[in-house]
Amino acid sequence: MNIESSDRTFFSVSKLIRTLVIIVALVILWVIQPFSYENIDAGNVGIKINLYGSDRGVDNITIVTGRVWYNTWTTKIVEFPTFTQSVDYEPFVVTTKDAAEFSVDPKLNYHINPVRVPQIYRQYRKSLSEIEQQFMRNTIYDAYRIVANSFTSDSVMSNRERFEDRIQAILTKNLGKDGFIYDQLTSAISPPASLRQMIDEKNASIQARLKAENQAKQAIAEAQVTKAKAEGEAAALLVKARAESEANRLRQLSLTPLLIQQQMLEKWDGKLPQYGVVPQFFKNIQ
Numbered sequence: 001m002n003i004e005s006s007d008r009t010f011f012s013v014s015k016l017i018r019t020l021v022i023i024v025a026l027v028i029l030w031v032i033q034p035f036s037y038e039n040i041d042a043g044n045v046g047i048k049i050n051l052y053g054s055d056r057g058v059d060n061i062t063i064v065t066g067r068v069w070y071n072t073w074t075t076k077i078v079e080f081p082t083f084t085q086s087v088d089y090e091p092f093v094v095t096t097k098d099a100a101e102f103s104v105d106p107k108l109n110y111h112i113n114p115v116r117v118p119q120i121y122r123q124y125r126k127s128l129s130e131i132e133q134q135f136m137r138n139t140i141y142d143a144y145r146i147v148a149n150s151f152t153s154d155s156v157m158s159n160r161e162r163f164e165d166r167i168q169a170i171l172t173k174n175l176g177k178d179g180f181i182y183d184q185l186t187s188a189i190s191p192p193a194s195l196r197q198m199i200d201e202k203n204a205s206i207q208a209r210l211k212a213e214n215q216a217k218q219a220i221a222e223a224q225v226t227k228a229k230a231e232g233e234a235a236a237l238l239v240k241a242r243a244e245s246e247a248n249r250l251r252q253l254s255l256t257p258l259l260i261q262q263q264m265l266e267k268w269d270g271k272l273p274q275y276g277v278v279p280q281f282f283k284n285i286q
Contacts, residue, residue, distance in 0.1 A: 036072050040065045043083040045117045049076045078121060080128055084111045084183060087132050094144045100153035104144050105188040108136070108171075116179025123178065136180065143170040144187075157191060 040046040046064045051074050068077060091105040112120065112128075124131050147166045148156070156163055164187060172182045 036069070038068050038077045038079070040068060040079060044079050044081050045112075045114045046077050046079045047118055047121055049078065049121075050074065051076055080112055080117050080120070082112050082114045082117075084109055085128070085132070087136070089137055089140065092141055092144075094141075094148040096148050096151055096153045096156060098152045100156075101192050102148060102153075102156065103190050103192075105190075106140055106144075107186040107188070108140060109183040109185070110136075110175065111181050111183060113179045113181055120179050135178075136175065139174050140171065140185075143167050143174070146170065153191065156189070160189075163189075 038046060046068060048064050048068065064077070086107065086109050088107045089105075091103055093101050093103055095101055120131070124135065126134070144167060147163060147170065150166075151159070151163060164185075167187070168182070168185065171185060175182050
């Protein structure tokens with residue numbers, strides 16, 4: 001009886017151990033199993049790359065979207081965003097035709113052509129952030145260097161729009177051929193301190209000249225107004241004087257001796273002078 005009980009106990013323990021071993025093995029297998037998945041969100045493109053086998057490497061790349069299951073031991077998923085990216089680069093210096101050094105602080109907006117994602121990976125074998133700071137930055141720098149070398153410092157400042165258009169044309173061509181679509185570039189280009197001072201002085205001189213010209217024009221206008229006013233007043237006085245002169249002339253013509261006597265009689269109070277000579281017309285009245 002004791003032997004049978006001992007055998008049953010032994011078999012129970014052995015079964016338990018086997019069960020535990022199986023469970024541990026399954027856990028280990030689950031932990032180290034190579035299968036996983038990636039969610040390729042909207043606005044992104046994923047590429048599936050085989051790491052082993054006859055079609056390994058970048059010669060066999062599949063564009064994938066949505067949820068993608070893959071073997072992590074034999075396959076790799078690389079994801080690229082296709083929505084607009086904005087990169088703010090560190091400033092650099094370019095030299096113009098007349099050896100003036102301009103500082104450029106560029107900010108680039110671009111996006112990736114989705115169908116060109118496999119080609120981008122084949123060509124660069126790098127992450128997008130590495131491509132931005134290496135190939136794309138060098139492309140931007142070369143565009144500014146080439147264009148700046150064909151402009152003088154004055155022409156850069158006075159033909160800024162044409163300068164920017166030349167940069168845009170080069171970037172559109174050189175980035176586009178590799179699948180990067182140019183959207184916008186902010187240059188923030190600034191001249192050297194000496195040129196900036198000359199520009200400020202020139203602008204100040206122009207402003208002073210314009211101010212002086214405006215003041216001179218204002219003075220001339222005010223003088224013309226004053227002259228016109230004076231001429232108007234003089235003309236008015238002349239007209240008035242002529243009118244008064246004409247009125248006096250007419251009055252003199254109308255003052256006959258009889259009229260004068262009549263006016264004096266109208267004002268006479270009826271009394272004759274007591275002393276002196278009596279005027280003739282008063283004598284006639286007597």
